[in-house]
Amino acid sequence: xxxxxxxxxxxxxxxxxxxxxxxxxxxxxxxxxxxxxxxxxxxxxxxxxxxxxxxxxxxxxxxxxxxxxxxxxxxxxxxxxxxxxxxxxxxxxxxxxxxxxxxxxxxxxxxxxxxxxxx
Amino acid sequence: xxxxxxxxxxxxxxxxxxxxxxxxxxxxxxxxxxxxxxxxxxxxxxxxxxxxxxxxxxxxxxxxxxxxxxxxxxxxxxxxxxxxxxxxxxxxxxxxxxxxxxxxxxxxxxxxxxxxxxxxxxxxxxxxxxxxxxxxxxxxxxx
Numbered sequence: 001x002x003x004x005x006x007x008x009x010x011x012x013x014x015x016x017x018x019x020x021x022x023x024x025x026x027x028x029x030x031x032x033x034x035x036x037x038x039x040x041x042x043x044x045x046x047x048x049x050x051x052x053x054x055x056x057x058x059x060x061x062x063x064x065x066x067x068x069x070x071x072x073x074x075x076x077x078x079x080x081x082x083x084x085x086x087x088x089x090x091x092x093x094x095x096x097x098x099x100x101x102x103x104x105x106x107x108x109x110x111x112x113x114x115x116x117x118x119x
Numbered sequence: 120x121x122x123x124x125x126x127x128x129x130x131x132x133x134x135x136x137x138x139x140x141x142x143x144x145x146x147x148x149x150x151x152x153x154x155x156x157x158x159x160x161x162x163x164x165x166x167x168x169x170x171x172x173x174x175x176x177x178x179x180x181x182x183x184x185x186x187x188x189x190x191x192x193x194x195x196x197x198x199x200x201x202x203x204x205x206x207x208x209x210x211x212x213x214x215x216x217x218x219x220x221x222x223x224x225x226x227x228x229x230x231x232x233x234x235x236x237x238x239x240x241x242x243x244x245x246x247x248x249x250x251x252x253x254x255x256x257x258x259x260x261x262x
Contacts (some may be wrong), residue, residue: 066161067161070157070161071157078150085142085149085192086146089138091139093139093143094142096142096143097142097143097146100143100150104150
């Protein structure tokens, strides 16, 4: 679980770095970045499924299960909404939107890891 | 919505609040709307009795962020101004109270300690919001 979370965090940071590069170069988000965001989103869905299986087997969040599941489910919303919001803007500010979204998901992953007790 | 010719008095004057830099501002507001709503819903659903005042303020913060996000995204300037104004007052008052009377704030709200738990972004955000609303203010005829 820790290794898997680390993978998602690294993917988020890679996406954030890509977006930051575009901000620096005054470029708008391109379709390939949204595909990258889709890959991250796929990893998040996979993680949610794995966590659900673990929880069914009695290996759920250590404390505050409501809060833990809140993070797991809300983090699924961030990238799709941000992608739609960013892509309608054809300036560098769309890259800032993607940057914010990627960093947000990375932070939410950290919270998920903590709440799952590093399981 | 004002005539393009009248909106040339300052860069950005009269532009929709959800475009350009405003698009990034709305994104950050959206993150806080999500965070504050989730936190308030969780606190109220699970342990309202523990700290009713703090949790009521959490709910207020959530409403303020949601309204600010939607208003800025859809260029509703008056609603945005009210929400961002309440947000600035809220973060200052709750920030001060949480330090002066910590016993009434046993749990964190988004605005506790002037938003210290969120890297002080809640303190900076309303200032940016007000500056952005001023920057994009439609030029008045004759002004």
